[in-house]
Amino acid sequence: MSLDEGYTTPDGRKIGAVVMEMKNITLRFGGVVAIENISFDIRQGEIRAIIGPNGAGKSSMLNVINGFYHPQEGEIWYKGAQRQAMKPHAIARQGIARTFQNIALFNGMSTLDNIMTGRLTHMKSSLLMQAIWKGPAEREESEQREKVEKIIDFLEIQSIRKTPVGRLPYGLQKRVELARALAAEPTLLLLDEPMAGMNVEEKEDMSRFILDVNDEFGTTIALIEHDMGVVMDISDRVVVMDYGKKIGDGTPEEVINNQEVIDAYLGVAHD
């Protein structure tokens, strides 16, 4: 499992080399230590879960990965090079996309426009070209629209294409947010509780979409999830966090049999 070349999962998927490596990350907010000296890696093609009780620092970890928070200590290695501190929009261009724990769609826009915005990093026409519109800008818009339509078909949201996202039910909003992130064709997709607040059926749909994305596009996925059933089902390896510390790391079977992990979860249950 520690081979540099990667490993093969029990269901026969090939997992590649490390794409993202967090080394000794520490993140503080004033006196609060949100992340304390955590290291872990994410491999190409993997579905990597991050779990832990509320306030463990999971969302903060995703925020560090996509550059929204800058850790006080530690190194981030991405695609074989150490990443310097940079703005989130520059990191988006390096192929990292995400969804949010609390839905963060653009409410004044339609489903289609939200997803088209996700393709922003792939669009090149200048202000002048867009001002003229006819020609390159219009052509680019059509080409990108074609790509977006594929994602719309993939996530089965054809019927809400033109609906303002604010009017959609919660479950569909989550799906549109996934579509918007997918539109970027990311190397690494970060999902912050993609199934929170969903019923069993919606969770099954979402799990299927996540597995399909990973399978069809080879997208590497890091996701935060509270539902242990889902985590066991879809993830290849799991990082467990508690109070900002890493208390477990391994396959789902390994971590649920880890005494420290069991204690953390039982401890929370009795709180």
Place this chain on the structure above:
Amino acid sequence: MLYREAGDYKTTYTEDSQTFPIKLDRIGYYSVLIIAFLVVPFVINDYWANAVLVPFLIYAIAVLGLNILVGYCGQLSLGTGGFMAVGAYACYKLMTGFPDLNIFFCVILAGFVTAAVGMLFGLPSLRIKGFYLAVATLAAQFFLVWLFNKVPWFYNYSASGQISSPERTLGGIAITGPHTEAWAKYLFCLVFVFLLAWLARNLTRGNLGRSWMAIRDMDIAAEIIGVNPLKAKLTAFGVSSFFIGVAGALFFAVYLGAAEVGEAFGIQKSFLILFMVIIGGLGSIFGSFAGAAFLVLLPVLLKNVLVGGLGWQTDIAAHLEFVIVGGLIITFLILEPHGLAQLWRIIKEKLRLWPFPH
């Protein structure tokens, strides 16, 4: 019954994203264009040009500009009057400094000068939002008016402190100056309105427009998706100020002929244009026209009906105007932030489905 999209199938993505997807809308649009360009110039008189049409056209440009900034990009500005003044003074300096320069280019260049100034004053938007940004732009408003009053170079050291536009012609026809005919003023402004509305539509329909709206709706998510906030906000300030500068140049050179900065481009102008944006509809091109038309026509209408028809006193009619505008602003802000444009959309939606909603 007639207003339908059924049978009007879209077979390409380009067709699907055209400006007027419904045939009747397209017919309406072309009819308006034909009337505006080919009929009105022949029937227009001084009263209609000066009281209604020319101010409407010029305000429409300013409202489009402010709507790009406030309605599309979500950055509140109270500096519109000041930026119009920049356009006006830039145009004046260009007209007097380069007498051979075509008036058309004077106006366009004035727009570019204003765009640069607007971007400069837009810089604080990278750090501050909402109310604080509004206060910063308000400071810009007062600073600019003060500057144009204080530095005599801007008004060519004229004794009155006013600027007045010399006569400039286009193909032998006077566009500015006292001998300009109503139709020439109207047509000159109309060309700008047509070009700039087309520009506004193009800039808001694609990539740039979506990055503005993304910043407006959820700036953190926008940045994480790859929108560069610096670029999005500064382009919004630049484009918006370009429009407003052109409007200021036209307002001074073509409409007023002579202007004193505090009077023509004071804070009340900033509010008037903001009200037009709100009443017309935030983030709507059609709404920009509706808002400008509404607030240009309302005082004319009140004056004709109340003062002319019922014999009221002018000041009472003027006060009633304040009450009506104030009431409408509150109503729209509370009930329908997307303004007249949204009301129009709802009516169309009803029409489209009527009489069988399914």
